[in-house]
Amino acid sequence: MTLVIGLTGGIASGKSTVSSLLKELGFPIVDADVIAKEAVDQGKPAYSKIAEVFGHRVLQPDGAIDRAQLGSEIFADPEKRKMLNEIVHPEVRKEMIRQRDESIQQGSKAVILDIPLLFESKLTHFADKSLLVYVTPETQLERLMKRNGYTQKEAQQRIDSQMPLDEKKSLADEVLDNNGTREETEIQLLGILRKWKISE
Numbered sequence: 001m002t003l004v005i006g007l008t009g010g011i012a013s014g015k016s017t018v019s020s021l022l023k024e025l026g027f028p029i030v031d032a033d034v035i036a037k038e039a040v041d042q043g044k045p046a047y048s049k050i051a052e053v054f055g056h057r058v059l060q061p062d063g064a065i066d067r068a069q070l071g072s073e074i075f076a077d078p079e080k081r082k083m084l085n086e087i088v089h090p091e092v093r094k095e096m097i098r099q100r101d102e103s104i105q106q107g108s109k110a111v112i113l114d115i116p117l118l119f120e121s122k123l124t125h126f127a128d129k130s131l132l133v134y135v136t137p138e139t140q141l142e143r144l145m146k147r148n149g150y151t152q153k154e155a156q157q158r159i160d161s162q163m164p165l166d167e168k169k170s171l172a173d174e175v176l177d178n179n180g181t182r183e184e185t186e187i188q189l190l191g192i193l194r195k196w197k198i199s200e
């Protein structure tokens, strides 16, 4: 039996940091952000729809999607975000399920689905357990501004486009507090994996 773990959090809460630890432990990772990036490559159906709906201003001179421009538009406008989600999310779901089922067929002990919008998109049924990477609103804002070089306004808009992490806390099976050091987070993670009987 493969345990399917839905790893979630908020923007810049530390999902990639935790998924790297899980990868090092040998678990296969299905990454929704990576799949969403591939889904909008030139030639893919979602690419043509984005060009049609958002126009040429979201394309770079070489034709590829200008992610910074598209991001600044959709995080400032819930209607545009909904339109983009409706184009990209169905493609992402199909591919996530394909990769998840491949790991199950290969008999992996566990497979990790790294899905930022696990709760917002009501995808908890994709996984057996949900694991939330939690930080306080202050830590989240600070780490996001630092990592992406966003202004406070840009960072806050992105945070506000998601369900608050305090709300996600009550929905998750387990919560990893990532306000401390990476080592402290790793210790908590190992404890949860032992509890779920997928680690010694």
Ligand SMILES: CC(C)(COP(=O)(O)OP(=O)(O)OC[C@H]1O[C@@H](n2cnc3c(N)ncnc32)[C@H](O)[C@@H]1O)[C@@H](O)C(=O)NCCC(=O)NCCS
Pocket (backbone or CB within 6 Å): 010, 011, 012, 032, 033, 036, 067, 068, 070, 071, 074, 081, 084, 085, 088, 089, 092, 115, 116, 117, 161, 162
């Ligand atoms: C808007 C886009 C072009 C911005 O690209 P950019 O390279 O700047 O960011 P990246 O893709 O690395 O996403 C970073 C984080 O932003 C957050 N985020 C991305 N899209 C969304 C969204 N539609 N709603 C809320 N949060 C989002 C997630 O926490 C994600 O981890 C891109 O995020 C996108 O295509 N989003 C739509 C697809 C999507 O919802 N992806 C999230 C997981 S399926």
Ligand SMILES: Nc1ncnc2c1ncn2[C@@H]1O[C@H](COP(=O)(O)OP(=O)(O)OP(=O)(O)O)[C@@H](O)[C@H]1O
Pocket (backbone or CB within 6 Å): 009, 010, 011, 012, 013, 014, 015, 016, 017, 018, 116, 143, 144, 147, 178, 179, 180, 181, 182, 183, 185
């Ligand atoms: N415990 C920690 N201590 C200090 N910095 C951390 C810690 N965990 C993560 N970070 C830093 O915080 C930032 C966000 O972490 P990470 O990229 O793992 O988040 P994420 O949830 O995957 O983000 P996104 O969904 O936006 O891609 C990164 O710059 C990372 O190096």
